[in-house]
Amino acid sequence: MAARAKSPPGRPSSARERIDHAAYELFSRHSIRTIGVDTVAARAGVAKMTLYKHYPSKDQLALAFLRRREELWTRSWLQGETERLGATPGAKLLAVFDLFEAWSRRPDFEACAFTKALLEHADARHPVRVAVRGHIATIRAFLVELAKEAGTRNPARFAQQWQVLMIGCLIAAYAGEADAVRNARKVGRLLLESEGLRAARARR
Amino acid sequence: MAARAKSPPGRPSSARERIDHAAYELFSRHSIRTIGVDTVAARAGVAKMTLYKHYPSKDQLALAFLRRREELWTRSWLQGETERLGATPGAKLLAVFDLFEAWSRRPDFEACAFTKALLEHADARHPVRVAVRGHIATIRAFLVELAKEAGTRNPARFAQQWQVLMIGCLIAAYAGEADAVRNARKVGRLLLESEGLRAARARR
DNA sequence: AAACCGCTAGACAGCTCGGTATAGTGGCTG
DNA sequence: CAGCCACTATACCGAGCTGTCTAGCGGTTT
Numbered sequence: 001m002a003a004r005a006k007s008p009p010g011r012p013s014s015a016r017e018r019i020d021h022a023a024y025e026l027f028s029r030h031s032i033r034t035i036g037v038d039t040v041a042a043r044a045g046v047a048k049m050t051l052y053k054h055y056p057s058k059d060q061l062a063l064a065f066l067r068r069r070e071e072l073w074t075r076s077w078l079q080g081e082t083e084r085l086g087a088t089p090g091a092k093l094l095a096v097f098d099l100f101e102a103w104s105r106r107p108d109f110e111a112c113a114f115t116k117a118l119l120e121h122a123d124a125r126h127p128v129r130v131a132v133r134g135h136i137a138t139i140r141a142f143l144v145e146l147a148k149e150a151g152t153r154n155p156a157r158f159a160q161q162w163q164v165l166m167i168g169c170l171i172a173a174y175a176g177e178a179d180a181v182r183n184a185r186k187v188g189r190l191l192l193e194s195e196g197l198r199a200a201r202a203r204r
Numbered sequence: 205m206a207a208r209a210k211s212p213p214g215r216p217s218s219a220r221e222r223i224d225h226a227a228y229e230l231f232s233r234h235s236i237r238t239i240g241v242d243t244v245a246a247r248a249g250v251a252k253m254t255l256y257k258h259y260p261s262k263d264q265l266a267l268a269f270l271r272r273r274e275e276l277w278t279r280s281w282l283q284g285e286t287e288r289l290g291a292t293p294g295a296k297l298l299a300v301f302d303l304f305e306a307w308s309r310r311p312d313f314e315a316c317a318f319t320k321a322l323l324e325h326a327d328a329r330h331p332v333r334v335a336v337r338g339h340i341a342t343i344r345a346f347l348v349e350l351a352k353e354a355g356t357r358n359p360a361r362f363a364q365q366w367q368v369l370m371i372g373c374l375i376a377a378y379a380g381e382a383d384a385v386r387n388a389r390k391v392g393r394l395l396l397e398s399e400g401l402r403a404a405r406a407r408r
Numbered sequence: 409a410a411a412c413c414g415c416t417a418g419a420c421a422g423c424t425c426g427g428t429a430t431a432g433t434g435g436c437t438g
Numbered sequence: 439c440a441g442c443c444a445c446t447a448t449a450c451c452g453a454g455c456t457g458t459c460t461a462g463c464g465g466t467t468t
Contacts, residue, residue, distance in 0.1 A: 030326055036418070036455060046415045049458085058456065116323050118379055119315060122234055124402075136379055157387050160376070164388050168372025172364070175322055175340055183361050184368050190398050191391060219445070240425060251446045253428085262426065409468105416463075424455075433446075438439100 001018055016054050018044040020068060021059075027065045028073075029108055031116045032128065037061070043199035062117070066131050069113050070138060079142055089150035090192050093143070096166060104173035104181050111174035115167060139163065152195045161191060220258050222248040223265075224272060229270045233279075233312055235320045236332065241265070263331055266321070270335050273317050274342055283346055293354035294396050297347070300370060301389035308377035308385050315378035319371060343367065356399045365395060 011162035022044035026035045037058050041048045055061040080133045081099055086092030088165075104111060110116075114132050143159035152158040181186040217225075226248035230239045241262050245252045259265040285303055290296030307313060314320075318336050325333040347363035356362040369388045376384035 021230050032324075033324075034326060037457085038455085047418090049417090050415055052457070053414080100213075111323060111396055115375060118375070119235075119320050119323055120237075122238060124230075124380075133379055136441095144255070157383075157390075160315050160384060160385050162383060164369060164372035164376050166372070167375050168368035168370070171319060171322070171371050171375070172368050175337055177364060179361075180364060180368055183365050187368070187391065187395060190394060194394050241427080242425085251448090252446055253447085256427070257444080412467080413465090414463105415465105417461090418459095419459085420466105423459075425453080427451085429450075430448090431446100434444095436443085438441075 015044070015046050015050050019046055019051055019054055020064065022046075023061055023065045024068050025071070027062070028069065028113050029110050031113075031120060032062045032065070033120045041054070062128050063131050064127070066114070066117065066135060070135050073113070074135065074139055074142075078139070082146075084161060089146045090197050093150065093162060093192065094188055095145050096162075097169070097181055097188060099164070100170060100173075101181040104170065105178075109174070112167065112170050115171065136163070139166075150192070150195070150197055152197070158191070158195070162188065165191075213243070219248070219250050219254050223250055223255055223258055225248075227265055227269045228276070231266070232273065232317050233314050235314075235317075235324060236266045236269070237324045266332050267335050270318070270321065270332070270339060277292050277317070278339065278343055278346075282343070286350075293350045294401055297350050297354065297366060297396065298389060298392055299386055300366075301373070301392060304370070304374060304377075305385040305389075308374065309382075313378070316371065316374050319375065340367070343370075354396070356400055356401075362399070366392065369395075379405065381401070384407050 019040065023040050026040055037051060038048060040061070041051045044051070051061070055064060068102060076097065078096065082092045082095045085095040085098065114135050117128055118132045118136075121130065121132075140159050140163055143162050144155045147158040147162070149157035165188055169180045169184035172184075223244065227244050230244055230247060241255060242252060244265070245255045248255070254264070259268060282300065282303065286296045286299045289299040289302065318339050321332055322336045322340075325335065325336075344363050344367055347366050348359050351359035351362040351366070369392055373385045373388035376388075
């Protein structure tokens with residue numbers, strides 16, 4: 001019990017850390033359903049029993065992955081980078097699409113992990129699907145905040161529309177539409193302008 | 205060989221028809237990956253061997269389902285209804301969202317079958333995924349046509365943006381966002397208006 | 409030294425999957 | 439009547455899945 005907390009900093013990484021890392025890589029790149037626990041354990045260089053000692057079921061492992069995805073992808077990458085790239089709230093919102101465009105061109109682009117997890121769990125009450133809804137809400141809350149700062153008339157509605165554009169263009173890009181993200185950005189710009197806001201310092 | 209063509213009209217439906225119908229219902233409502241061939245055969249009231257006599261593999265059955273989906277969903281329903289509902293090209297485009305809204309409220313709403321099929325096949329060269337891209341292109345061609353008739357400046361780009369809105373709002377609705385479709389429609393209206401087109405006879 | 413602990417390795421249960429093999433049945437046609 | 443044909447029923451294969459069990463190893467603590 002006490003041992004779990006004091007993982008020494010400079011070690012070759014504990015079993016749990018390797019499990020988390022392997023699950024993150026595999027579930028991100030492919031999806032939760034298509035990756036088996038044996039694959040995760042093998043990639044982590046860990047015995048299967050060790051994995052099941054840390055996570056009592058694959059569902060729990062999947063939930064841990066989604067939390068990690070929120071931490072690394074949503075918070076650190078998406079949120080962090082947009083805040084950094086944009087000077088004004090409007091520019092930050094548009095920066096989302098700049099990030100998406102670069103991301104979607106990477107060979108390991110896997111579309112949205114949350115969307116995949118959502119669509120591959122048919123039962124709406126499944127814990128994974130419930131968690132996904134929470135993660136979508138997290139992203140939404142971030143968008144709502146920016147929409148408020150930008151001075152939109154209806155931040156909740158605006159954020160939802162923005163999120164629809166985000167999801168839609170990621171899937172279109174995944175389907176092979178190279179310019180979907182760029183063109184979705186144009187719609188975003190239009191949406192911003194319709195609020196009477198000059199998308200300050202916009203790049204195109 | 206000759207027997208296949210002359211299916212008598214008023215019969216209790218042939219084995220093949222029942223297979224097609226069962227596959228359509230099950231693959232539509234759930235997804236291709238989550239439904240096994242045994243389930244399809246059972247639902248069709250057909251022996252598994254009969255199914256494999258008509259379709260040599262599940263992939264072939266899936267491809268037949270996608271073709272049927274294009275025929276029934278894309279052509280008959282989406283395309284047919286929008287043409288019927290809208291007086292002008294702009295109104296037809298907006299009618300897509302009216303259809304989506306009613307559809308997304310149905311208890312058996314399953315999000316877009318093409319999108320699901322796309323996301324659950326990781327290999328970009330998989331025949332199912334290739335076929336899905338073709339079906340997305342079919343919808344796009346229909347949108348391009350309407351965009352041309354509406355007089356948009358860049359019909360190809362406009363159609364892509366419209367499709368991004370369509371996909372995005374369906375997934376948002378599937379995630380439980382009841383008003384996602386309606387708000388996506390508002391973006392569509394904005395997009396139309398930005399082309400200098402009064403969305404003639406729009407209903408809101 | 410003894411107890412303990414996290415971990416390993418591998419077998420295994422029980423299930424579902426796609427796909428195959430076999431034997432047999434009922435009806436239409438020569 | 440005989441042959442054919444689409445179809446049925448059922449067993450089966452090999453693979454993969456989640457999850458469990460066991461036996462043992464190596465290092466730390468008391």
